[in-house]
Amino acid sequence: MAADAAKVIDKDTLWGGKISPFSISYGKLMMWFFLVSDALTFGGLLVAYGYQRHKFTGEWPLAEDVFHSLPLVEGHFPLIYVALMTFILIVSSVTMVLAVEAGHRMDKRGIIKWLAATVAGGIFFVGSQAWEWSHFIHGSNGYVITAEGKKAHLVTEGDKTYHHQHELYEKAGLKFEDGTTIPAGHQAKEIIEHSLKHVQGANLRENEYGPQLYANFFFFITGFHGFHVFSGVVINLLILIQVIRGTYDKRGHYEMVEKAGLYWHFVDLVWVFVFTFFYLI
Amino acid sequence: MKKKAKKIRKKIWFITLLLTVITVAEVAVGIYFNRRVLGAGSSAWASIKIGYIILTLVKAGYIVMGFMHLGDERKNIRITILAPYILFISYLIFIAIQESDYINAMLRMYAE
Numbered sequence: 434m435a436a437d438a439a440k441v442i443d444k445d446t447l448w449g450g451k452i453s454p455f456s457i458s459y460g461k462l463m464m465w466f467f468l469v470s471d472a473l474t475f476g477g478l479l480v481a482y483g484y485q486r487h488k489f490t491g492e493w494p495l496a497e498d499v500f501h502s503l504p505l506v507e508g509h510f511p512l513i514y515v516a517l518m519t520f521i522l523i524v525s526s527v528t529m530v531l532a533v534e535a536g537h538r539m540d541k542r543g544i545i546k547w548l549a550a551t552v553a554g555g556i557f558f559v560g561s562q563a564w565e566w567s568h569f570i571h572g573s574n575g576y577v578i579t580a581e582g583k584k585a586h587l588v589t590e591g592d593k594t595y596h597h598q599h600e601l602y603e604k605a606g607l608k609f610e611d612g613t614t615i616p617a618g619h620q621a622k623e624i625i626e627h628s629l630k631h632v633q634g635a636n637l638r639e640n641e642y643g644p645q646l647y648a649n650f651f652f653f654i655t656g657f658h659g660f661h662v663f664s665g666v667v668i669n670l671l672i673l674i675q676v677i678r679g680t681y682d683k684r685g686h687y688e689m690v691e692k693a694g695l696y697w698h699f700v701d702l703v704w705v706f707v708f709t710f711f712y713l714i
Numbered sequence: 715m716k717k718k719a720k721k722i723r724k725k726i727w728f729i730t731l732l733l734t735v736i737t738v739a740e741v742a743v744g745i746y747f748n749r750r751v752l753g754a755g756s757s758a759w760a761s762i763k764i765g766y767i768i769l770t771l772v773k774a775g776y777i778v779m780g781f782m783h784l785g786d787e788r789k790n791i792r793i794t795i796l797a798p799y800i801l802f803i804s805y806l807i808f809i810a811i812q813e814s815d816y817i818n819a820m821l822r823m824y825a826e
Contacts, residue, residue: 527781694781706774
């Protein structure tokens with residue numbers, strides 16, 4: 434059955450004539466058409482994000498305030514980890530182009546080297562995105578709604594996050610929306626303990642960073658994109674295995690690597706747009 | 715054949731360097747000239763936003779033309795892929811900004 438897939442359809446059946454009107458193969462053309470449709474899907478999502486977000490100019494959080502951590506290290510590094518993720522994804526796109534270029538020269542070892550690097554970059558990106566999600570959901574110190582209905586953020590020295598509630602309540606000061614502050618101490622602790630609620634982290638109903646829509650859009654857009662990256666990694670891995678087994682060497686051309694490369698570049702392209710609209714603007 | 719391959723590889727590394735430099739510049743601007751520092755309604759912030767969008771389109775252009783080799787394909791497939799997309803996205807961006815601006819103005823005026 435698998436042999437049928439490799440059989441070449443004769444040109445008369447395929448194109449109703451002699452050649453492809455675009456001078457590229459059927460598989461490559463269909464991949465391009467799929468990429469255009471997927472790009473429009475992401476375009477729709479990003480436009481929906483832009484539209485909804487403009488209703489909230491005041492309360493929408495700054496990305497530098499939300500995304501300022503590095504895994505395993507304490508400190509304030511605004512946007513650095515996201516920049517690293519972007520860089521790794523671009524580099525994995527570059528290794529993919531080099532793999533395709535090696536395919537043009539029928540250099541099997543070159544393809545294996547560059548394709549493996551691409552898979553590694555993709556796995557790093559998905560892992561990083563998973564870490565970002567978990568950190569976003571876990572949150573830091575959060576805010577409280579006091580008994581009088583006023584919102585106040587919990588601030589600690591050096592922005593340290595405390596994981597145990599009693600420790601946090603001892604060490605936290607309060608910063609209200611109009612700018613007034615109450616330093617950490619007995620008075621702050623009283624207010625916190627008598628507050629109506631304490632919002633920490635993020636879920637689909639409320640989050641400590643801003644409006645409800647902020648977390649919803651974060652999860653949906655980065656999640657949808659992350660799903661594409663994951664499926665891209667799986668596809669690249671399968672094609673890598675086929676290259677090692679010599680399937681394409683026998684076929685005489687490495688066009689399958691090129692088609693997978695198109696999908697992988699598309700994933701990188703979408704990330705460039707998501708990065709600009711979600712993290713920078 | 716080897717010479718041509720070398721030239722292609724040089725072009726790929728050049729595009730990579732370009733993309734890296736643009737990304738680093740965007741992140742640096744993003745950290746130091748953000749919405750809070752410049753003010754949400756200011757014209758400086760608006761110019762920075764336009765700058766981001768233009769740089770993003772430049773990056774996208776290099777990825778599509780260089781990495782995806784659309785630049786090496788025939789003109790008819792280039793137009794088939796790029797024209798509908800450019801048309802649609804320009805329209806969507808315009809309508810998103812137009813309508814959300816209106817809603818924003820209405821909310822400011824009538825909500826508390």
